[in-house]
Amino acid sequence: MISEAQFQKELEILIANAIREDVGSGDYSSLACIPADAMGKAKLLVKEDGIIAGVTFAKMIFEYVDPNLQIETFIEDGTAVKFGDVVFHVSGSSQSILKAERVVLNSMQRMSAIATKTNSFVKLLEGTKTKVLDTRKTTPGFRAAEKWAVKIGGGENHRFALYDMVMLKDNHIDFAGGITLAIAKTQAYLKENNLDLKIIVEARNLKEIIEILKCEGVHRILIDNFNYEDTRKAVVLIGTKCQTESSGNINEDTMRNYADCGVNYISSGALTHSVYNMDLSLKAI
Known part of the structure; x- marks a missing residue:
């Protein structure tokens, strides 16, 4: 099996490529209508029962996009969740939150589905x-x-x-x-x-x-x-x-x-x- 260092490197490559793919030369939707100094806060909302996965990975994505973003975690990876649960809050630059949003959601939605299916097999x-x-x-x-x-x-x-x-x-x-x-x-x-x-x-x-x-x-x-x-x-x-x-x-x-x-x-x-x-x-x- 690959080492932990190799695995971490794979995750770093994955994040960099996902942001490159999604953001490219700029998130012009946000740049056009959100002031550069605007601050905001968002919550990760569960809309389906299952096993949550990707919380730690989401933190890595937010860190890559903007190290100044702050995450307050309420539910950890591997926890059974239900409709309406809030997994974490992210606060900081509104532009940064919006830039990271889709990569975080795409990753967590798929990882949570895989964790849920795996857990059912286990x-x-x-x-x-x-x-x-x-x-x-x-x-x-x-x-x-x-x-x-x-x-x-x-x-x-x-x-x-x-x-x-x-x-x-x-x-x-x-x-x-x-x-x-x-x-x-x-x-x-x-x-x-x-x-x-x-x-x-x-x-x-x-x-x-x-x-x-x-x-x-x-x-x-x-x-x-x-x-x-x-x-x-x-x-x-x-x-x-x-x-x-x-x-x-x-x-x-x-x-x-x-x-x-x-x-x-x-x-x-x-x-x-x-x-x-x-x-x-x-x-x-």
Whole structure:
């Protein structure tokens, strides 16, 4: 996984690019009708029940736009909220508040939706040893915030990108000439390039599980698109030799059943690619 410093750098890049995209050469709506020295105050209003996420991120955005803006926080990240709740007040330059408004709202609405969905998945798995993982199926340019939202919702992060973990999936295996060759080539490459990366290998059936288990150095086996019966068999075969992860069209209706098969993790792209933004607004007070 990437370091905390790397993750913070990703967030900084995200914010800078979002403000560049939204503000460009200037917020002319505000510049045209709001005096430069005007001071104001606004509240972040919740208009839909869920899990709030992005409060700390919003502070980073306000800080980037104007370090003199003041934030008074009433509700922290990861808290269940309901219609009518006020998450924070922001006060200071009216122009600065308006400049940051859309990026703050876009970010918090999506992060809160992801945290809410993740939290619902986590609750479905209560009482099992299985943990919820996200995937790389994220919005281009917004991955760091979306993965942060998954953690706020109680889930865990999978690899951040292609560079911090090796995952040998069906196409890698087929192009490399088979599972054993793909693993051997990967291990040789990592050694030659002095890379310390964990290896995950996807299995499409029980035969492939057995072949993977003959190889050393595999951190986790991705049990992909297996039915319940074969998932249970795979978990027994793998035992404690490496971690297990179920994936492939797993949803709210099937997730608990896969967890009951004994897998360590369930990964779901739906956490980030199939959510509807939570309704939030920033209102002047």
